[in-house]
Amino acid sequence: MPPVFRHDRDAGADELAWLAFLYAAGELDGAAAADFERRLDADQSAREAVAEAVLLVAAAATAGAPAVAARRRSRAAVAATLTLAAAAGLAALFAATGWLASPKNPRGVPGAAAESVALAWSGLRDDQDGVAPPRDDLVAWLDEAPDAVPSEPTGDDDAPPPWLLEAARLRETPAPDGRGS
Amino acid sequence: MVDANDRTGQGGRHVEPAAGPVSVSDPAEARAYVLAAYEEHGPELRRFVLGVVRDPDAAGDVMQAALSKALELGHTARPETFKGWLFRVAFHEALAARRRHQAGAAAVRRLADLGLAATSGAARPDEGLIRVETVEAVRRALGDLPDEQRRVVVARVYGDQTFAQIANDAGLPLGTVLTRMRLALKKLRHALRPAAGDGD
Numbered sequence: 001m002p003p004v005f006r007h008d009r010d011a012g013a014d015e016l017a018w019l020a021f022l023y024a025a026g027e028l029d030g031a032a033a034a035d036f037e038r039r040l041d042a043d044q045s046a047r048e049a050v051a052e053a054v055l056l057v058a059a060a061a062t063a064g065a066p067a068v069a070a071r072r073r074s075r076a077a078v079a080a081t082l083t084l085a086a087a088a089g090l091a092a093l094f095a096a097t098g099w100l101a102s103p104k105n106p107r108g109v110p111g112a113a114a115e116s117v118a119l120a121w122s123g124l125r126d127d128q129d130g131v132a133p134p135r136d137d138l139v140a141w142l143d144e145a146p147d148a149v150p151s152e153p154t155g156d157d158d159a160p161p162p163w164l165l166e167a168a169r170l171r172e173t174p175a176p177d178g179r180g181s
Numbered sequence: 182m183v184d185a186n187d188r189t190g191q192g193g194r195h196v197e198p199a200a201g202p203v204s205v206s207d208p209a210e211a212r213a214y215v216l217a218a219y220e221e222h223g224p225e226l227r228r229f230v231l232g233v234v235r236d237p238d239a240a241g242d243v244m245q246a247a248l249s250k251a252l253e254l255g256h257t258a259r260p261e262t263f264k265g266w267l268f269r270v271a272f273h274e275a276l277a278a279r280r281r282h283q284a285g286a287a288a289v290r291r292l293a294d295l296g297l298a299a300t301s302g303a304a305r306p307d308e309g310l311i312r313v314e315t316v317e318a319v320r321r322a323l324g325d326l327p328d329e330q331r332r333v334v335v336a337r338v339y340g341d342q343t344f345a346q347i348a349n350d351a352g353l354p355l356g357t358v359l360t361r362m363r364l365a366l367k368k369l370r371h372a373l374r375p376a377a378g379d380g381d
Contacts, residue, residue, distance in 0.1 A: 017370055018363050024232035025292055025337070027344060040233075040272055044265040047272065051229035054295065056319065056369055058228070058311055060338050061293040063320035 020049035024057070211256035218255070218263050219248055226271055233275040237298035239282045246278075247271035292338045315373060322372030330365040333358055 022028050023036050039046045219226075226247070230240045250270045258266040323331060336347045348358040 014367055014370075018366060020232070021366055024235070024295070026235060037276070041269065044268060047229050047265075047268045048225065050232035051225045052370070052373070054228040054232045055225075055311070055315070056366070056373060057292050057295055057338060058297065059315050059319035059373070060323065060334070060369065061295075061297045062311060062316045063323060064293065064335075064339055 016046060016049045017052065020046065021053040021056070024050055024053045208256075212252060214260075215251045215255035215263075218260075218267065219251055222264050222267060226268060229268060230271050230275050231295060231298060233272060234279045234282065235295055236279075236282050239275075239278040240298070243271055243274045243278045246274040250274070291341050318372040319369055322369050326365050326368060330361045330368075333361045334365050334369075337362060 019028075019036055023033060028036060036046070040050070223244070227240060227244055230243045230247075231237065234240050234243060247267065247270050251267055254270075255263065255267070323334065326334065332351075333344075333347060336342050336350075337344065340347075342350070344358050344362065345355055347353075348355040351358065
């Protein structure tokens, strides 16, 4: 078959598939739906196109089921990242305000910052049952739903503990000597 | 009610749709032919019916009614046009069922629910099957879509959003959203091709 004819046939099939999808999705208005139903009454290829549209949606819905689980993992990953960031912020706050070598802590605690981060990470790992979420999943999730990151503790199991969020907020507050970040 | 699990009408003996005309002189043979053809086209037919009624319960009723009609009148159809005849019978039953069910407005709203209904709740187990290869192919194709197209697919299929709502939320012209969905649909359909034949 000459390519030009095949192109026409493909274009016709694409157009029919699109119409069938819109019909199955309930996106055709009354007149367009009535037109398409007249075609369905007479055209077996149109009926099969509707069946294919539903098959496609069924496959996408089925393929999406694990993605929902992945999203749940990604939500946990976001919370984990917030926890880690908050821990790092806390450590930075301590360092910035001189707490690590204050009179109350004359020798300083060289490993304290790393330790707090390590503790946070350890808790994180426990929460995740040792499964670290792939970074790409996290980035994709953030990219997909940037407004889904809770700005306040939600009581959700995935949310970081309030004290860490508070610590993160403190990091935003200038220290008394103006060295806050 | 017709027993949809009795696919042969001949004590479980599987009968392939005949290549020649349906015998009208032998009712048992005609019944066996119709049941075999129904078995062959049932999964695709159910997806078609779901696309028309958008209601799994109504789809089940339509499938039963279509099978009853097929057993009653299917012998009058020629084998080469039996599939079209069966789909047309089901279509008319679907339109009638939709009119009856619309008063209750119980149809699925999310497209994903419609899709999942196509994989479950079938009168026969094999009516709802979707091949693993098909799901995997679509999953890969979804992953390969450009972000802007995938977002429209996700919002339309998994969210309870129309294209107009998606466009409004994204601050995009409706035409842009439709074009993205159409391009995505084309790619997903192509992904479906090598794995086509689900239960058909």
